[in-house]
Amino acid sequence: PFPALLAESxxxxxxxxxxxxxxxxxxxxxxxxxARPNPTASIEMENFGGERPYNDLNQAETTFSFGLPIELGxxxxxxxxxxxxxxxxxxxxxxxxxxxYEAHLAMAYAQAEAAGRKx
Numbered sequence: 001p002f003p004a005l006l007a008e009s010x011x012x013x014x015x016x017x018x019x020x021x022x023x024x025x026x027x028x029x030x031x032x033x034x035a036r037p038n039p040t041a042s043i044e045m046e047n048f049g050g051e052r053p054y055n056d057l058n059q060a061e062t063t064f065s066f067g068l069p070i071e072l073g074x075x076x077x078x079x080x081x082x083x084x085x086x087x088x089x090x091x092x093x094x095x096x097x098x099x100x101y102e103a104h105l106a107m108a109y110a111q112a113e114a115a116g117r118k119x
Contacts, residue, residue, distance in 0.1 A: 002109050009105065016101055019094040026090035030083030036076075037069040 010016060044063045 002106065005109065006102065006105060013101060015097055019097040023087070023090045023094050026083075026086045030080075030087050033079045033083030037071065039069075040067040041065070 042065050044065075046061045046063075047059050
């Protein structure tokens, strides 16, 4: 019967699996969009390992820096809204793909039924 065929095919149809994977991808991107930017740290060392008097670490100059990006102008909010919109769009494409798949499967099933009754 058609309902059993439809239920069984959901877990095997490549285009449905792809549509579901694209929704999961969009959800991951939306989650990443909500994350705050990572801080950065760096160490720079100068005047070491050269000719005298810089041939050891006694004369070395070390600089440590730390940076934390500050998002201004609503960048973070816009990024979050874009991520949410991406999930909504992917879910809509998934629903459309499912409807198209179900329609094609129903047409093929009806044609097979009609061909079987002609015999």
